[in-house]
Amino acid sequence: MDQASDLRRRVAERTRTGGHIDMRTLAVTSGKGGVGKSNLAVNIALAIQEEGANALVLDADVGFANVDVLLGRRSERTIVDLVQPGVRPEDVVQRGPLGMRWISGGTALTHWVHMSKEQAGACFDKLRDLESDVDWVIVDTGAGLNEASLHILGVVDDILLVTTPEPTALADAYALIKVVVRRLPGVCIRLVVNRCRSFAEGLETSNRLTSVCQAFLSYEPAVAGYILEDPALGQAVQRQIPVLVGTPNSRASQCIRQIARRVMGRSDAQPERPLGSARSGWREFVWKLQHAFGRG
Ligand SMILES: Nc1ncnc2c1ncn2[C@@H]1O[C@H](COP(=O)(O)OP(=O)(O)OP(=O)(O)O)[C@@H](O)[C@H]1O
């Protein structure tokens, strides 16, 4: 099929399904808190934008939502505001740097449980109708295992599991993998080792974790990459300007770009495992989320 007819097919398909057929979904999660999930979620979305694709971050950390803080923006609306009549799906989507989009969920998500099934259903219905040309949805989940996170991990195509080389972070990463592999057979977990002092330390850390998983769980997580310890990242948080925007040539930015390219299948380095074939459109993703939360 030539490029033009491929494009026509995609446009026709997008019109028919009301969403992007090639959208991929990615959750960023961790065992231990504070290991760099939110920074990775935001900056990977920015790296995806740099690559010419459209990314949307869904801030789903129920406890400590802070994507808005990292972007230096106040969320005007959260996903839960969709329950109000007159609030349209596009009203809860906010624009960040480089054209990235984000939806604030976070602490507001705790309201789901107080909503009637009809109200929650109405929110999801509106969300599903979002006219979406999004290629990548990045979901920032909370640390550790709670039911909300497990629901989300169950509906995404891939999981980026962030750890640092610290033994406590590694132990918590292992504990999370153990539960996720048991609860979600066939799951695709990719490790990101953040805050390494060298790539050798990153490699040693991922090797250690993968070999323990192989030995005790008969499961081998893939490796998405390494992010070096970099003061530029802490400064970015202080300035509330994502590191990829504020210091695009810093070591952390370069590492994150490499991870984004790898996840997108655009890296020279071969992914250690072929990218999953599961693909879904926006409408299907929202539908799966709704059912995972028992609101279908
Ligand atoms: N590569 C790095 N180099 C230096 N500092 C880093 C790096 N990655 C993260 N940090 C520091 O760790 C802090 C926590 O990062 P972040 O908020 O992204 O973690 P988190 O996993 O989302 O936390 P939480 O579990 O609370 O949601 C940052 O504010 C930054 O100071």
Ligand SMILES: [Mg+2]
């Ligand atoms: Mg966070």
